[in-house]
Amino acid sequence: MTAKKPVQRPAHVRAAPPPTPEQAQAMAWMHTARFLTTAAQLNQLPPHNAPEIAFVGRSNAGKSTSINTLTQQRQLAYASKTPGRTQHINLFALGKHGETDAVLADLPGYGYAAVPKSDKERWQRVMANYLVSRANLIGVVMLIDPRHGLTELDEVLLEVIRPRVEEGLKFLVLLTKADKLTRAEARKALDIARLQAGGGQVQLFSGLKKQGVAEAAEVLRRWVAAAPSAPDAEPEPDATAGTAAAPSAAPAAPPAAA
Ligand SMILES: Nc1nc2c(ncn2[C@@H]2O[C@H](COP(=O)(O)OP(=O)(O)OP(=O)(O)O)[C@@H](O)[C@H]2O)c(=O)[nH]1
Numbered sequence: 001m002t003a004k005k006p007v008q009r010p011a012h013v014r015a016a017p018p019p020t021p022e023q024a025q026a027m028a029w030m031h032t033a034r035f036l037t038t039a040a041q042l043n044q045l046p047p048h049n050a051p052e053i054a055f056v057g058r059s060n061a062g063k064s065t066s067i068n069t070l071t072q073q074r075q076l077a078y079a080s081k082t083p084g085r086t087q088h089i090n091l092f093a094l095g096k097h098g099e100t101d102a103v104l105a106d107l108p109g110y111g112y113a114a115v116p117k118s119d120k121e122r123w124q125r126v127m128a129n130y131l132v133s134r135a136n137l138i139g140v141v142m143l144i145d146p147r148h149g150l151t152e153l154d155e156v157l158l159e160v161i162r163p164r165v166e167e168g169l170k171f172l173v174l175l176t177k178a179d180k181l182t183r184a185e186a187r188k189a190l191d192i193a194r195l196q197a198g199g200g201q202v203q204l205f206s207g208l209k210k211q212g213v214a215e216a217a218e219v220l221r222r223w224v225a226a227a228p229s230a231p232d233a234e235p236e237p238d239a240t241a242g243t244a245a246a247p248s249a250a251p252a253a254p255p256a257a258a
Pocket residue numbers: 057058059060061062063064065066078079080081082083084085086087107108109110176177178179180205206207208209
C-alpha cells in the first residue's frame with residue numbers, strides 16, 4: 001500500500017493566525033450584511049446616508065466571491081464561473097440590529113470580451129459616473145487577479161478616482177485567488193501592484209483559502225469608523241450629475257460595536 005502524499009499548499013497560504021480582537025469585531029460586523037437593493041442604473045440607486053464602499057474590478061476577478069467571503073455568507077452576492085454575471089449594481093447593508101452603518105456595492109466587472117461594444121461603453125459611463133458622483137462613497141476596493149495584473153481598464157478606473165483619492169477617498173487593492181500563486185509569485189505580484197497602486201494599500205486575498213479576510217474586514221471597518229457620521233453626510237446629488245462631491249472631513253463616528 002502506498003502512503004498518501006501530503007497535500008502541499010503554497011508556503012504563503014498558511015492557516016490563518018487567530019484574529020486580533022479588532023479583526024474579530026470587524027468580521028462579526030461584516031457578517032451582519034444583508035441584501036439591500038439592486039439597480040441597473042445609477043439613478044435607480046436609492047439614496048441613503050451610510051458610508052458606501054464599492055467593489056470594482058475586471059470581470060471574473062472575484063468581486064462577488066470576496067463579498068461573500070468577507071461577510072461569511074455563501075450566496076449573498078452572486079458569484080459565477082461565467083464572466084459578466086454581475087450585471088447590476090447590488091447593494092448590501094451592514095450593521096447590527098437592523099441599523100445601517102455602511103453599504104457595500106458589488107459592481108459589474110469590466111473588460112469581458114463577449115459583451116457588445118455598445119453595452120461596454122454604456123457600462124463604463126455608468127461606472128465612471130458612479131465613482132465620480134456618489135457623494136457617500138468613502139472607499140473603493142479594487143479586485144485584481146494577479147495572474148493578469150492591472151489591465152488597461154483598471155488603469156482607466158484608477159485615473160477616474162484619483163482626484164477623489166487625493167481628497168480622502170480610501171482605496172484598497174485585493175490581489176485575489178492568491179491560492180493559485182506560489183510564494184515567489186505572490187511576493188512579485190505584491191511588489192508590482194504596490195508600485196502600480198502608487199503607494200495605496202495592497203494585500204493578498206483568497207476566498208478559497210480564506211486568506212487576508214480578517215485583515216481586509218478590519219480595513220473596511222476602520223474606513224467606516226473614520227467616515228463622516230450620517231447626519232453630517234452630504235445629501236445625495238442628482239445621480240446623473242458629473243461633478244465629484246468629495247467626502248467631507250467631519251469627525252469620526254464609529255459603527256456600533258460588534
Ligand atoms: N481559486 C479561487 N477561485 C476564486 C476565488 N475567488 C473567486 N474565484 C472564482 O472566480 C470566478 C469568478 O468569481 P466571481 O466572484 O463571480 O467574480 P466577479 O468579479 O464577481 O465576476 P463578474 O460579476 O463577472 O464581474 C468563480 O468561478 C469563483 O469561484 C479565490 O479566491 N480562489
